[in-house]
Amino acid sequence: MSTAKLSSNADSGVIKLAELQKQAAVASAPFVMHAEDRAAIEHETHHYEDPRAASIEALKIVQKRHGWVPDGAIAQIGALLSVPASDVEGVATFYNLIFRKPVGRHVIKVCDSISCYLTGYDDVHRAFSDKLGIKLGQTTADGRFTLLPICCLGACDKGPVLMIDDDTHGNVAPDTIDQLLERYL
Amino acid sequence: MATIHVDGTQYEVDGGDNLLHACLSLGLDVPYFCWHPELGSVGACRQCAVKQYKDANDTQGRLVMSCMTPSSDGTYISIADQEAKEFRASVVEWLMVNHPHDCPVCEEGGHCHLQDMTVMTGHASRRYRFTKRTHQNQNLGPFISHEMNRCISCYRCVRYYKDYAGGPDLGVFGAAGNVYFGRAEDGVLESEFSGNLVEVCPTGVFTDKTHGERYNRKWDMQFAPSVCQNCAVGCNTSPGERYGELRRIENRYNGAVNHYFLCDRGRFGYGFVNRKDRPRRPQARRDGQLVTVEIGAALAQAANLIKAADRAGKKVVGIGSPRASLEANFALRALVGADNFYDGHSSSERALVARSLQILRDGPVPSATLRGIESADAAFVLGEDVTNTAPRVALALRQVARGKAVQLAAQKHIADWQAAAISDIGQHDKHPVFVAAVGTTRIDDIAAATHRDAPENLARLGFAVAQAIDASAPAVEGLDETTAALAKKIADALLAAEKPLIVSGTGSGLEAMLTAAANIAWALHAKGKKVELVLAVPEANSLGMALLQGGDLNLALEQLATGAADVAVVLENDLYRRADKAKVDAALAQAKLIVIDHQDQATATKSEVLLSAATFAEGDGTMVNFEGRAQRYFQVYDPTYYDAGSGVREAWLWLSDLRAQVRDAAIDWQHFDDVTAAIEAAFPALVGVIAAAPGAKFRMKGLKVAREPHRYSGRTAMRANISVHEPRASQDADTALSFSMEGHNGIQSGDRPAALIPFAWAPGWNSPQSWNKFQDEVGGHNTGGDAGVRLLDPAANASAAAYFGPVPNAFAAQSGSWRVVSLSHIFGSEELSARAAPVIERAPKAYVALHPEDAARLGVSEGSLLDVILVGTTVRLPVQHKADLAIGTAGLPIGLADLPFVAAGSAIKFMQVATA
């Protein structure tokens, strides 16, 4: 029986889904929620029996604009969704795709799960570390890149796999990372 | 009922509980962490594992979490099973992976549930050899210290603080092996019940900051069964002393009253006992100065004053105190005679308390215990800000709202201990709690509806609710449509409930508030509802004071001002808190004053003789709480043990001695029990006071009950700086307790009566979790009955009572004049706790609150100063805007140390813009 090989389209070219507007963190400035973000969060609440369900999406909406979730956003999201700020913070700090500290303009998430581990994760992550001069969890001095580990990206047939911002890249080899990074200014 | 088999033994159990609950209730030791009798089961810690078998023939079995397994009929389990034991030891070993090795310097050591469970499971040596995770701690304010490295992630703190107590500002952050419990940022914990974290946390993450600086081990403290003095709820406490200092207050379990929880005022407000400026020796006025004198000299001088008055044909008035014991008040009454004995409340509060007593005693509706409050399925809080006047009631009311989820879950056959499932099912569903108050309250978040208005209008709402329930109750003339609709809504909700609850109190200063609340209760009673009533009264022994039937304070002051009376004997009372300054000044200008108190207060400074009284920690006494429960507190320590010259004596003793001297007679009351006997003889309404606790002759197995744990150490050394000769332990002729570790200290079948348990300890159980060993079932009633005797018996008046009238007129704002509404503050409004340093830190500064429109009319902005003109005095206060206040009213924070007396209730005060 002939059976076609099927595959995800993770490496079918880079799709820019969102041009992330990221601003440098100004810790002291009071956080002001953008009116569009507020409206977007309010819109989300209509999908659920309870507005609390929009809390993760709310954090993501704020993060999309600021690159991370500034401290002041926590209480404002709480007020918007009628949940205590401590609950919002509890959620924000639970999920690994929510950043509660400033990150670089581009976030590189390198899959370190088993299939990628078997197909060369160590080499790839070391190549990034050497190239960028940072370790996992760190941000380059110029604020351009943050390097993070991530668990299985569901593209194990293309290991090693990584994501930069919203783009998934498969079959990454240490000698291709220069080209890859060029696309992210 | 169900039959369960534990390690081959057959037991009869309730069947509705989980196995952990059942085993603990049977007295069997099963270790646990995340479970708590008040919080239910969530199955997180995995410490309570036991082996469960399918039937008698199953030898294989499987591990189950006892807290998550029902104790249904025919259950076979083993606690002793080898695998179960190994697993439980493993759980502790895992918890110890990150727990520091700091027991020797940790203030939790010695009463740490984690230590107890570690020993119980037998985990003794550590295999983990890698680094531990570390956390930063937070500053959570003056009450609670935070040491997160000790956390074992049992989740109890958030479950208590958020789910049970409704506090929004404690959360759980992070994930995996890096979970953090704290606030989103540093800052004071907002909940008025944060202190319970100290006992809820099974280890030393949240500890009592007031104890931390001078902490000592539980086994090195001396305790007594005690009752909180800081409001009328009368929570039972276990104060601990070392070196003649109170070191901390812990909860003492009472199955009908506070069970596991206190409010922060009661827990952290004990500092007045330790204050350096307390009168600890008697003083007498010599050449215009109060100087320290010997006890005998003080008594002689006081007796001479009284005798001189007698000779001159002048009266001697005795002014009692709602913060002093029944015994002290009664002793005063005996000294001055019934006709000259005056109630220590302000004149208006006296009337309010008397009305409360009448409603509770003569009406058909019983007062609710705290436990009773929690079992209500609807509540109406009328005109009383209970969080600030009777705090523990507010925590109980939260459980009313939460009860709905339990009910909904039950419909899906989910047991009441399945805590997580219950809250998932009943996420926003609450039993209806209606809150009508002069402003926002701290329980508005659980309210089905809130209503804010001037006190008169709140009372009218109350009358309207009663009338909507029973048309024969007095009607309210001229009620507007929205209020009438709200009244109907509240009435319907109360009628729909099985066990509705009406909550009000004296806090508004308006008698009609009480009668309105009574009418609602009467109406519900007439409709066959199992209604109960809560009336918050001002102070710890307000109802006791009322039962002693003293006269109106203003009369006493008049007698003094006019010279009809010459001498005033004032018991534990600062009259400047009870009447207008001018009035008190006028009275005291004429009178010779004998003050008996333990605090250095304004009235005391004017006394001719100041007799240094014992606080609750240094004496015995009985108080009657808001439900009418007589409760005994016992002396914690003997001050003369550390300071032979101490003149701190119980007020009843001072008064009894004084009476003997005045009459040149022998002392007729040798012991405390003589006083309670005399009280019962004089007041049939107070029969029950003797039974509030066993008397001095009581013995357990021939022994007195030990105030100190049997490991108490350092006794020979602790006085060595005074004298190397260790004195004999103080003797206590007044009670069945001993000032020593010698004495009875048994548990369960050999246990002391609930009123005589000074501290919670059982073999292997050093933490407060050991209360499990003193209950008929875990979290239930104390074995042998909950402490205290309810004096009011409404069953006797079960027939319908006549409704109260009249309905007050609607409040109308007056131009140029404002109606004072009393704003009570949990931290600051109560006299004694407001003298404790950490409470002072949390207390507000005096202010006057106005509706922004009123403020605008006066041309004052937030923070600007106003001269507030009170009777006989003027104070300059900063303005606070409070948009929830009714226009035409002015909020004043009552009872603050820096604010003079403002008559409770409807006194209308005039205010002027400060010229400065």
Add this chain to the structure above:
Amino acid sequence: MSAAKLSGDTHPLTYRIQPDLQPLDLQAYAAQDGYAALKKAIKELQPGDVTKLVKDANLRGRGGAGFPAGVKWSLVPMGADAPKNKYLVCNADEMEPGTFKDRLLMESVPHQLVEAMIVAAYAVQARVGYIFLRGEYVVAARNLNRAIVEAKQAGYLGAKVCGGDWGFELFVHTGAGRYICGEETALINSLEGRRANPRAKPPFPQIAGLWGKPTVVNNVETLCNVPHIVLRGAAWFQGLNQGKSKDAGTKLYGVSGRVKNPGCWELPMGTTAREILEVHGGGMKDGLKLKCWLPGGASTDFLLPEHLDLAMDFDTIAKAHSRMGTGLLTVVDDQQNIVSVVRNLEDFFARESCGWCTPCRDGLPWTHKLLQSLERGDGQSGDLEALEQMTRFLGPGKTFCAHAPGAMEPLQSALRFFRGEFEAGIAKPSAQVAA
């Protein structure tokens, strides 16, 4: 890749997938029987009939545990007394290391999942559905959202599905990471906007799930089978396995690791691991030999080369003391040190613990550190015993959910099969004495 066009009769889940993997729009999907099953269900079948069909077809859950979908649905309260709000949730959190099948279905045939959810919701009379999609699947989110808009325009979603009197709304809910969100009760908490701690069962979600309401949670692949069962019948579905298994239908199998042709294929249920690895996956890369393999994700026990001829179905793999799990093989080659491989796996599990129960939260990081220590050669005597104790005490029933037991599966089998490699990590006594 350029194989002959597949047929819906034999490859129901994947026959519509275009060679370039671009998603089918509504028109293209409809042209290949798209929404025919929905129309049939609404017009010809009662809700209970759909559930019965799925039950008769013996569709077992493809999320890993193999629970029969029809049985799950039949536990949902039905009829007039049932709660008004009921929910259907698609578990699209696919985060099990080594698993990459749901992504494919959602990116390439989004309408198939949308139709499947409407049909399944009709069966249990749910009013609202959510696709709980992991945050990283941005392409799937876009394609699904577009499909939902199209379906709504076509009247397949909304207040009156296909003009009938039953209404259904469908939303894509994207997550923000965390493997534990795939556990169905943790998923429900996450969907409610909470920390993704699992919930205790009972109550089961079918009785009290999302916001306490009856809720069905099914995997993407499970659901995608439903329209085909409705359209072609239970007997057809039973026959899809070509007699290779007691379990019905096809299965998305796959292989990753150092093989020549890693990928994912729809094959008859019960296809042997050998066929998946050697025929479809092209065998090991040159110069490498198979050392061991995970049959279906990181939380399954290792099997050895000698197990390759086992049929990949739930019961057969279970008999070999492993689990079929998600059915996507991860192969470990002979150049790998098993201690390092297991260390990598336990690192994942330790990091992804939700932090709720003690054994998992504190036992997994310890396990990971012990393995690190052995990997570096500075293990100590007693470490293997500690690990073995961990495999017993982090096992099923002892922890709050199946996360930690899953973590123990590869560890316990590795210890069983390759104990020598672990022992080699224990520092020589002399090295210890040196200090």
